Amino acid sequence: MTDRRTFLKGTAAVGALAAITDMETLFAQEASPQAASGIPDLVAVRNGTRAEMVKKAVETLGGMQAFVKPGQTVVIKPNIGWNKAPEFGSNTHPETVATLVELCKQAGAKEVKVFDHCCHNGAYEGSGVKEAVEKAGGVMVDGGNEGQYVQTENPKAKKFTSAKVHKAVLEADVYITCPPLKHHSGSEMTACMKNVMGTVWDRGAMHKNDLHQCIADAVYFRKPDLCVLDAYMPMVRNGPVGKDTNDLVERKTLLASRDIVAIDSAGAALLNKAGKIRHVLLGEEMGLGTADLTKLNIRRINMA
Template sequence: MHLVAIERVNVYERDAIKSGIIRLLAPLGGMGAFVGPGERVLLKPNMLSAKPPEAAVTTHPEVLRAVVELVQEAGGVALVGDSPGIGGIDRVAERSGMLSVINETGAELTEFAESVEVSGAGTFKRFALARPYLEADKIINLPKLKTHEMMTMTCAVKNLFGAVVGHAKAGWHLKAGADREMFARMLVELYLLRKPDLTIVDAVIAMEGNGPGSGDPRQVGLLLAGANAVSVDVIAAEIAGIPKKLLYVEQVAARLGIDGADRSTISTAGLSVDEACVADFRLPHISDVQFGLPPFLKNRLRHYLTSRPCVMPEKCRLCGICRDACPPHAIEIRDGKLHFDYHACIRCFCCRELCPDGALDVKDGALSRLIKIFL
């Protein structure tokens, strides 16, 4: 059985978070069960972009602080690393409040700059992953529980996509991002290359709606932890009430028989799932109404069936971040306006994820809107 611990913590107060994480890890054997003296332990928070903690875009700095201190108390050397979606790691760490924690605790901020190519054993034969991620003695995964416009939920497994360095993420979106199930398969295969030793989820304040960068903070008041990241995702999704048909990563993991995907093999400690459940957790505004169409027809009708990003001119300051981040280069600035090439757009929503001003919205395709009227 895979054990997932659930603990109630309602505020990001320093002592409350640390004592909450100690209680959280107790059923799993405490931090000492995962970290040995002298081990270099990479902490992998969500460092998507340079947003303040209250925006709920990144892992909260007090969660990071508590884990760093517990790693150090167990004799480990704490490293903090990620590859932000936009902006340098120093800027993101500073704006998110993590840099002050790193400086105060004596942890080491580790930039994911150099990649190492590793062989995959599934559909995707080669991955280039950050050297510090591969070479750390132990990895502690520190995701934020958020909605995600492409994968519906980003939590334990999706957070590991940060091991892909910088602009290589755009390449993966271009290669696998046109199909949600294919992208989910890539995430699962990446996870299998180097599984984290421990996952601790920051869900004290989660993100609902149009996450992972443009959603709304939602008080949930929970911390979750487990040694198996897939099992942690299964329980997190159950707590948020997300339908299984929308959990692309978990569906792929179950089809592949990945350890931890079968709910019957997961037990919980601390709060029960029923006690932890969140009512009316708002999901992203996504639609992909393709009804199992054959590929040749799906490709022809995709523009009319799927949701797509669109600009809100009153908020857009034409900074060009979305244009530069777009994997298929489907965005351009022309005549003082933002223009989308929807036939090239792969609906990965990287533009919305990285827009610093929340200036991009989602619009249903014409046939999709019609279908919703009559359903």
């Protein structure tokens, strides 16, 4: 049998990425010597509650105080596009969002704002996110008012060179993205890069002009400081809304990283699509992060 380290050393980037193809191989990789200490590039946690896994992942990245300083304003961007109850997996689970709000408040944040540019009316309430956020001390911000979006140029973009971006993202001291992991009929996957679509006013322009390139381009409007991917019950078909709970599979997993490309690359592996999501590969080409998971210091945590 070929030694695994020899194989990885001799493969190209996409080939090496394919070595981590699904949840089991993501968690089965042996930790490198440097992974035992220091701050990892990516944290992969499984078999806890959503709140437990969020807290553990953020703690492993240095704690929320590594991202949020006392007196700062934080904006959290979940996916709240659909007026669907939490059990359908269409939106970020309220427990995930509320836990992030709590951690930010504990770190001394002056204000924690939460918003999305929803596709359905009533999504804030129907998703359960509004109630959870307000109970945790956060503030829901209107994402459906064009007046809250500011025309912004994107000089590093290849196609999505200008757009109206929500001022909460542009003005916040700290920006956290926290979508659920889902199948998507247009982009193949919803994860942290795709979640950026909810920060701009004209999403239709992205769909009409090479969606994958525009997703990668849009990250440049403002890269998140912290990325959290809720993969507790990923939607594996009929996304982004889903038909019923049969579209979900139980993974009991949560990912966290400062690197938006790395976390989406790991998310693709959880959907058995490693190396196949074009906007993730474009993100690496554009210098937004690292898609080759074999190059990363990954901290794997099993809370069982």
